[in-house]
Amino acid sequence: MPETTGTTTAADGGETAAGAATGATIELEALTKVYPGNPQPAVENVSMEIKAGETVIFVGPSGCGKSTTLKMINRLIEPSGGRIRINGEDVTDIDPVKLRRKVGYAIQSSGLFPHMTVAQNIALVPRMIGWSKARIRSRVEEMLDLVGLDPGEFHNRYPRQLSGGQQQRVGVARALAADPPVLLMDEPFGAVDPITRDHLQDELIRLQHELHKTIVFVTHDFDEAIKLGDRIAVLRERSHIAQFDTPEAILTNPADDFVSGFVGAGAALKRLNLSRVRDVAITEYPTVTVEDPLQHIFDRLRDAGTNEILLLDRHRRPYKWLRRGDLMRARGSLARAGTLVHDTVTRDATLRDALEAVLTDNAGRVAVTGRRGEYTGVVDMETLMNSVHELLEADRLDALEHQHDLEETRTGQTQAEQEGFGGIGGRA
């Protein structure tokens, strides 16, 4: 559903125009990198437009030039040809040091300076651009909070005293410290274990939900690309763009064999990664809390119309599933009755996570929780199957429409070339 994504991005942009943090557009125009002594360019003629507040993923096999392309955006690698425009301003020839202070940069294995504390690392860019001490101090606390690390605990630690995942969080905090509109990430989660990577990806999604930066993210992991990207650029050798589209479109309608090879098997399962629990219908479930009197709980069980009810704890977090008769068997003791809730999903979890949880649950349902773990609803097998069918149907329609559009543009192009505008196409 490319349209939906499009409108979301536009809406995000509108929202953030009022807020402090906002993304910037990035335009790459015929960007080329030729290394001396090598007749083949490493990156050849890459043009793309990245919208403000959008997360774009460069994905491709190793050595395809995706990293080189990324590093040309902040000119860590000077382009041999082409232009880069950020928010319409041509930055191809400005002082690279100035450019980089406006562009956040996070790399694999965090790139934290081991001789500086976490706070000093985060404070680097704000210090360079001359913020006041007080402002820097509060910003550091804010950033640590933002990436989910307790400022009091982590402030004075050195990078080697952190786990890989924590280091990566600090790396992201450092990149975002001076509130740059653009964030470049070069395989940032490549060196952490799969579980941590999953957490970090979720965190990044949450962050981006709050901040609406323009993020360009390089990875060779297509699943990561699907999970994080608003749009994905599948790159082949010399950074040629094989397809640049929404994850949905790439999954349901890969442009060619190269892309479908990269997508790999199990596109339908991967599609589940693209939708979140909040997008599907969450069923309301009868609930009681531990503070309710027993009589009330009995009444609810009898009137509920379902076989069981969900018992919430004092903070309204899912606690136990109570079946009819459980209370009887436990002689009225809530402490002994029912089965503990061992797995919940958040509203931001992907449908794939939800499916996983539902499949492993012995009764085929899982409780959905909000930000602080409080109960918001339940997802079961039936809801999931219905939503997946709807999603796939919608994708198919989109793909058909998309194909139609493509054919139309191609016809248009051919006509244009025949009419003598072929010069530009010929150079590309």
Next chain:
Amino acid sequence: MNFWDFLGSRHQQLLADAYQHASAVFQCMVVATLLGVLIGVVTYRSEWAGNLATVSTSTILTIPSLAMIGLLIPIVGLGVPPTVTALTLYGLLPIVRNSIVGLRGVDPALVDAAKGIGMSRAARLLRVELPLAWPPILTGIRVSTQMLMGIAAIAAYASGPGLGNEIFRGIASLGSKNALNQVLAGTLGIIILALLFDAAYVLLGRLTIPRGIRA
């Protein structure tokens, strides 16, 4: 006169010599450190310049110290100038080599990160590369100091300052009753000074190497 009596009667002279010895080594080390790190900083980025710096400083080190001082006398005269020149030149090699090795040993990903977050070349060098290369540089300075302690004794040959004077006097009057005491006092003095300096470097390392990279 036994050794202790000798020390008792000559302690003023010995302390003055020891002070001059330490002071000469210390001052030459300051100059050698500044010069050595500077040479390192200027040359580490280029393969051949770095090698040239290492090779030329190690060539200096192969010149026998007595010959070096002897050669310097006609050029700079007697006394302090040849001592300082020779000590500084000898002190260079460990510092230059360790600076180059240390600076080249900084993880390229970190340099990349420093560039990527917008640090200028000077900031990169001062805030990232040199601090990270500091432990090996400090090791170089320590080795250098130990070496200069010994070499400084030769300075007495050119009427330079320091404990070398005791040793040379002793050697010159071999057979006399205080000759051995003089040589012994000079040598032991140098060893004690060297140990004191080393202890100072350990302390300096504690104070200047950030906790995050301390071994």
